[in-house]
Amino acid sequence: MARSGVRYEEVQKAIHQLLQRGETPGVQKIREVLGTGSFTTLSEHLRQWKIEREENRDAPPAQDLPEPLQALTQELWRQAQEAARQGLNHYREEAEQRVEEAQNSAQESRRLAEDAAQRESAMSDHLAKLQTRLDEKSTALAQSQAQLDASHTQLENATTKIARLEEQFAQLQKKSAAEATEYRDALDEQARQYDARLAQEEQRHETAEAKLMTLLDDARRERQEQEKQHAKRQAQLDKRAEGLEKSLQEQRAALAEEEKRHRETRWELNRLQDDAREMTVKLEQRDSLLAERENELTQIRERLGKAEERLSQASFPPFVY
Known part of the structure; x- marks a missing residue:
C-alpha cells in the first residue's frame, strides 16, 4: 500500500531524473521513480514545479552539476541570450521592411479595388x-x-x-x-x-x-x-x-x-x-x-498607424550638419 507525505524536493529530483532520460514528467512516471506517493500529492507537487518553471523560464536551468559545468552552462546561456537579441534586431529590421511592403501592397490593393469596381459595374450590366x-x-x-x-x-x-x-x-x-x-x-x-x-x-x-x-x-x-x-x-x-x-x-x-x-x-x-x-x-x-x-488594407493601416506612433515616440540623436 502506497504511503503519503512525499516531499516536494523528492518529486523535484524525480522530475530531473525523468528529464535527463528524455521522458516527459507525469504523475504515474514520478510514482514509478519514487516507488510511493499518492496521486493527489504527486499531482500537487508536479503542478507547483510547472508554475516555478514558468516563472523562471528566462533563468538558466538549475541542475546539480559540477562547478566547471555550471560555468560552461552559464556562458552558453549568455551566448544564447546574445543570439536572441541579435535575432530580435533582425526581426525588427524585417518588420520595418514588411511595413514598407505593406504600404506598397496597400497601393496595389487600392488599384485592384478600383479595377474590381469597374468589373463589378460591367458584371452588373451583364447580369441585368x-x-x-x-x-x-x-x-x-x-x-x-x-x-x-x-x-x-x-x-x-x-x-x-x-x-x-x-x-x-x-x-x-x-x-x-x-x-x-x-x-x-x-x-x-x-x-x-x-x-x-x-x-x-x-x-x-x-x-x-x-x-x-x-x-x-x-x-x-x-x-x-x-x-x-x-x-x-x-x-x-x-x-x-x-x-x-x-x-x-x-x-x-x-x-x-x-x-x-x-x-x-x-x-x-x-x-x-x-x-x-x-x-x-x-x-x-x-x-x-x-x-x-x-x-x-485595414490591418495594414492599423500597423502603419502603430509604426508611425512608435516612430513619433522614439528619441532620435540631434542632426549634425
Missing part, C-alpha cells in the same frame, strides 16, 4: 441583360405552357370523342350482329316453313312445285340483298372508324411536336438559369475577395 433574357424566356415558356395545356385539353376532348364513337361503333356492331342473327333465324324459320309448305304441296299436288321454287328463289334473293346491305353498312362503319383513327394519330403527332418544343424551351431556360447561378457565384467570390482585401 441576362435577367432581361431570362424574363423573356420565362414569358415564352408561359406561352408554350398555355399552348401545351390547350393541346392537352384538345387531346382529352378528342380522346373522349373517340371513346364515345368507339362505344357507338361497338353498340352498332352489337346491334348489327343481333340483327344478323335475328335475320338468319328468321330466314331459317322461313326456310323451314317453306320446306314444310313445299313438302305439303308436293304431297298435295306436283303442279305446285314450280310456284314453290319461285317463292324460294325470291326468298334467297331477298336474303342475299339483305346480306349485301349489311356488308355495306359494315364497310361504312369500318371506313368511319379508320378516319377517326387517322385523325387521332394526327392529333397525337401534333401533341408530340408541341411537347418537343416545350422541352427545348425548358432546356434553354435551365441553361440560362445555370448561367445566372454561375454569375451569382462569381459575384459572391468577387465580393469575398474585396472584403478580404479591405480587411488586409
Whole structure:
C-alpha cells in the first residue's frame, strides 16, 4: 500500500531524473521513480514545479552539476541570450521592411479595388441583360405552357370523342350482329316453313312445285340483298372508324411536336438559369475577395498607424550638419 507525505524536493529530483532520460514528467512516471506517493500529492507537487518553471523560464536551468559545468552552462546561456537579441534586431529590421511592403501592397490593393469596381459595374450590366433574357424566356415558356395545356385539353376532348364513337361503333356492331342473327333465324324459320309448305304441296299436288321454287328463289334473293346491305353498312362503319383513327394519330403527332418544343424551351431556360447561378457565384467570390482585401488594407493601416506612433515616440540623436 502506497504511503503519503512525499516531499516536494523528492518529486523535484524525480522530475530531473525523468528529464535527463528524455521522458516527459507525469504523475504515474514520478510514482514509478519514487516507488510511493499518492496521486493527489504527486499531482500537487508536479503542478507547483510547472508554475516555478514558468516563472523562471528566462533563468538558466538549475541542475546539480559540477562547478566547471555550471560555468560552461552559464556562458552558453549568455551566448544564447546574445543570439536572441541579435535575432530580435533582425526581426525588427524585417518588420520595418514588411511595413514598407505593406504600404506598397496597400497601393496595389487600392488599384485592384478600383479595377474590381469597374468589373463589378460591367458584371452588373451583364447580369441585368441576362435577367432581361431570362424574363423573356420565362414569358415564352408561359406561352408554350398555355399552348401545351390547350393541346392537352384538345387531346382529352378528342380522346373522349373517340371513346364515345368507339362505344357507338361497338353498340352498332352489337346491334348489327343481333340483327344478323335475328335475320338468319328468321330466314331459317322461313326456310323451314317453306320446306314444310313445299313438302305439303308436293304431297298435295306436283303442279305446285314450280310456284314453290319461285317463292324460294325470291326468298334467297331477298336474303342475299339483305346480306349485301349489311356488308355495306359494315364497310361504312369500318371506313368511319379508320378516319377517326387517322385523325387521332394526327392529333397525337401534333401533341408530340408541341411537347418537343416545350422541352427545348425548358432546356434553354435551365441553361440560362445555370448561367445566372454561375454569375451569382462569381459575384459572391468577387465580393469575398474585396472584403478580404479591405480587411488586409485595414490591418495594414492599423500597423502603419502603430509604426508611425512608435516612430513619433522614439528619441532620435540631434542632426549634425
